[in-house]
Amino acid sequence: MSDNKTNKIIIIGAGLCGGLLAIRMAQRGFNVALYEKRSDMRIGMEDAGRSINLALSARGLKALAIADLKDKVLENTIPMKGRLIHPMGGEKFLSPYSGRPSDYINSVSRPGLNILLLNEIDKYENITLHFDAKVSKVDIHAAKIEYKSGEETKTDEGTIVIGTDGAGSVVRRSMMGHTTELLFNYSQDFLRHGYKELSIHPGENGSWQIEKEALHIWSRGEFMIIALPNLDGSFTLTMFHPYETEVGFNQLDTKEKVRACFEKYYPTLLPYIPHYIEEYFENPVGTLGTIKCYPWQANGKVLIMGDASHAIVPFYGQGMNASLEDVRIFDELIETHGGNWTTVFENFQDLRKKNADAIADLAIDNFSEMRDHVDDIPFMRKRKIEMQLEQQYPDYYSKYSLVTFKPDLTYHEAKIKGRKQDELLLEMCKHDDFDQIPLEAFYNKVQGI
Ligand SMILES: Cc1cc2nc3c(=O)[nH]c(=O)nc-3n(C[C@H](O)[C@H](O)[C@H](O)COP(=O)(O)OP(=O)(O)OC[C@H]3O[C@@H](n4cnc5c(N)ncnc54)[C@H](O)[C@@H]3O)c2cc1C
Incomplete structure (x- = not known):
């Protein structure tokens, strides 16, 4: 030109x-x-x-x-195959982002x-x-x-x-x-939550101290911490907490309060973050x-x-x-x-x-969804069905996959289709006889949206 x-x-x-x-x-x-x-x-x-x-x-x-x-x-990226959920008092588990192994997201600096x-x-x-x-x-x-x-x-x-x-x-x-x-x-709408970054340092010889190829989530209802891997073996942790309440950034203003909060809500994370108190007070709170x-x-x-x-x-x-x-x-x-x-x-x-x-x-x-539902029963059932549908039916994409892995679809189209699918699948996942419903019935339900 x-x-x-x-x-x-x-x-x-x-x-x-x-x-x-x-x-x-x-x-x-x-x-x-x-x-x-x-x-x-x-x-x-x-x-x-x-x-x-x-x-x-x-x-x-x-x-x-x-x-x-x-x-x-x-x-220069690290693939993240799914969310690795660290529930309160339970065993951690991986929730893949998609039933198709080729669909994953990437951690980039x-x-x-x-x-x-x-x-x-x-x-x-x-x-x-x-x-x-x-x-x-x-x-x-x-x-x-x-x-x-x-x-x-x-x-x-x-x-x-x-x-x-x-x-x-x-x-x-x-x-x-x-x-x-x-x-x-x-218009500008602030959340009543902010964010603060902490880190997990690299292990010996630049190794990753927790699973490398995942986005980790310690979800605790109204608040959570997530971790994404870095190439040097470290992880960037992001605390998403409210400003107010006993776990709020405005209230966690002494070492004792911060320690008590982490010991109560994030005990499985503590072995990897011996320096968290210093980082907590060094790093700013960002608005969302x-x-x-x-x-x-x-x-x-x-x-x-x-x-x-x-x-x-x-x-x-x-x-x-x-x-x-x-x-x-x-x-x-x-x-x-x-x-x-x-x-x-x-x-x-x-x-x-x-x-x-x-x-x-x-x-x-x-x-x-990330704070509240990742370890909630109907939601977990829905994720399981979504995985199976994606494995079985080439034309099925969950809402997450429509947004994340289907760039030919606009965000607007993904929102309309994805929300409708979610609504129909979640309804079926609430039934007591959920286990008896054949996969095809789930597929037929969301066909043609
Ligand atoms: C906690 C957090 C986590 C996020 N995680 C993700 C994620 O996982 N995936 C994702 O896709 N997005 C994520 N985002 C969003 C992402 O960071 C932004 O959407 C993205 O950075 C937007 O890019 P941008 O270039 O439009 O703006 P910016 O990245 O903000 O860049 C703006 C640039 O303009 C410069 N600038 C500003 N004012 C002036 C001026 N007056 N004169 C000259 N230069 C100026 C700035 O210095 C900067 O270089 C996250 C955001 C936050 C806050």
């Missing part, structure tokens, strides 16, 4: 979404100026308090594939993936990457930005500006400054929330994508996957409409908004 060279795309935020977007736009021949408020993480520090590893699944991988990065990224993208970006002469450049304002009529570089305030102007600057997006805030002109709707807004574009000049337009809670492991999928859909629209930006932007928000809303809702559903 020869005329692409005359288009300058300004991208704000060199995170996961912005990084992939910059690469793909450069591959299409556009000139890209990428602004990142942080220093170069390859020489600087990582962002404290953010999740250190993430679950990467089919939608994210499909998006990375358009830039030819899927295999490179996969080389957030800074590792970001660095891989930055290293790729360096290979493109048509990307100019500015670190320590905090964008403070965007002119939504002229695709102009203002940013701070050291003590200086500078400006830049492009053909378009795309904000991939995360949940606290300045680009979104600039759009909000024109609420009546854009009829801009915005859902951000919804609309429109996502202004005047065919400015667009937001990734967490900037749809931040969600992390309980489906889909925030990054959805943000990378945004890039794939955006790229497909350019394939169809070229650099007709108003058309591309309008189609993008039309296509993506309902899918972003769907995964936001599913992520909230999964919060209660």
